[in-house]
Amino acid sequence: MSGSGGAVDAPDTMAVSAIGRASGGTGGRPPGRLLRLARPLLNALVTLAVIIGLWWAFVAAFNLDPLIAKTPADVWSYLIHGANAGSGAQSVWGGLGRTLFDAVLGFVGGLFAAVVVALSFVLSRLVAGMLLPLAVLVRSVPLVAMTPVLTLVFGRGILATTVISGIVVFFPALVTMTFGLRSASRQSADLVRAYGGGTLAVARKVMLPSALPALFASARIAVPGAVIGAMLAEWLATGQGMGYGMLQDANSFNYVDIWASVALLTGVSVLLYNVIAIAESAVLARFSLRGAA
Numbered sequence: 001m002s003g004s005g006g007a008v009d010a011p012d013t014m015a016v017s018a019i020g021r022a023s024g025g026t027g028g029r030p031p032g033r034l035l036r037l038a039r040p041l042l043n044a045l046v047t048l049a050v051i052i053g054l055w056w057a058f059v060a061a062f063n064l065d066p067l068i069a070k071t072p073a074d075v076w077s078y079l080i081h082g083a084n085a086g087s088g089a090q091s092v093w094g095g096l097g098r099t100l101f102d103a104v105l106g107f108v109g110g111l112f113a114a115v116v117v118a119l120s121f122v123l124s125r126l127v128a129g130m131l132l133p134l135a136v137l138v139r140s141v142p143l144v145a146m147t148p149v150l151t152l153v154f155g156r157g158i159l160a161t162t163v164i165s166g167i168v169v170f171f172p173a174l175v176t177m178t179f180g181l182r183s184a185s186r187q188s189a190d191l192v193r194a195y196g197g198g199t200l201a202v203a204r205k206v207m208l209p210s211a212l213p214a215l216f217a218s219a220r221i222a223v224p225g226a227v228i229g230a231m232l233a234e235w236l237a238t239g240q241g242m243g244y245g246m247l248q249d250a251n252s253f254n255y256v257d258i259w260a261s262v263a264l265l266t267g268v269s270v271l272l273y274n275v276i277a278i279a280e281s282a283v284l285a286r287f288s289l290r291g292a293a
Contacts, residue, residue: 040274040281047270070259078256079264091245092260098241100268102230105158106165107222110229113166114173114218122181122207123199139171143229147236160237165229172225173218180214181207212287216280223272227265 052072059069070078078089117135121128138146147164154160184207192202234243242261249257 040277043277044270044274048267051266051270068255070256072263074256075260075263079260089257089260092242092257092264095240095242095245095261096264096268099227099230099234099243099265102158102161102233102238102241103165103226105162106229106233107169107219107226109162110166110169110226111173111215111219111222114170114177115215117170118174118177118181119203119207121178123203135171135174138167143167143232144236147232151237156237156239158238161230161233164233164237165226168225168229168232169222172221176214176218176221177211180211180217183214184210209287212284213280216276216283219276220273220280223276224269227269231265 055072058064059071066074079092117131121132143164146167150163151160154163188206188210189202192205197205230241231243231246234241235247238244242265246258246261249255249261
């Protein structure tokens with residue numbers, strides 16, 4: 001052992017090594033950057049191709065009325081050529097920007113809250129005993145029923161949208177993060193304590209690095225949840241974005257607008273999911289490389 005500097009570095013090395021094993025690192029050479037980038041993009045293209053194929057087959061198989069059921073070609077023509085011609089497709093593109101902004105706020109807020117609460121659950125049984133029943137109670141109430149109350153408390157602005165969207169993200173991420181934090185290496189935690197580290201040091205040097213795979217898994221799950229939560233908030237609270245626009249389209253029988261909105265949101269959700277997968281591959285590969293070194 002070398003002095004205080006070595007005493008501080010050793011737990012970090014152990015924690016990083018644990019992460020390398022948890023993320024599949026075997027001490028070998030990590031995948032190249034191009035491979036890490038290409039694989040999620042290929043997954044996104046395959047997913048979109050399957051969705052479009054099933055969509056087309058569904059419309060054709062049931063011989064649905066063209067006035068109501070729109071094919072991918074109809075939606076593509078409406079979104080591309082309709083927007084250029086100044087038609088109602090412009091409202092779809094404009095609503096998409098607002099909905100994505102609302103979803104990002106809910107995504108970040110819900111995921112951050114889930115990490116903080118999960119960490120408090122793992123570090124303190126008292127906190128877990130106090131907050132866990134409350135979390136279960138809130139989760140058991142349908143969000144549609146809670147929205148009017150949340151609107152009364154937080155208003156009809158961006159705060160209400162963030163809270164409603166964040167709630168959808170929060171609970172699945174809380175479960176995943178709690179499991180990830182509790183799966184940290186006991187040997188690494190004991191080593192940090194042996195070098196004089198306290199509870200916060202164990203959380204920072206062992207638990208949080210070990211929970212990185214769980215964090216990214218939570219983020220991937222949270223992407224569609226954040227979009228759904230944002231649309232629900234727009235529909236029931238703010239009266240803006242694609243959520244409210246689709247409600248108006250249903251009342252006015254503007255079916256092509258509805259199909260276009262659904263197609264855009266689906267495509268964006270698949271894209272964002274795979275963007276997070278790219279970030280996950282890069283981060284975990286970096287930790288694996290450090291652990292191997």
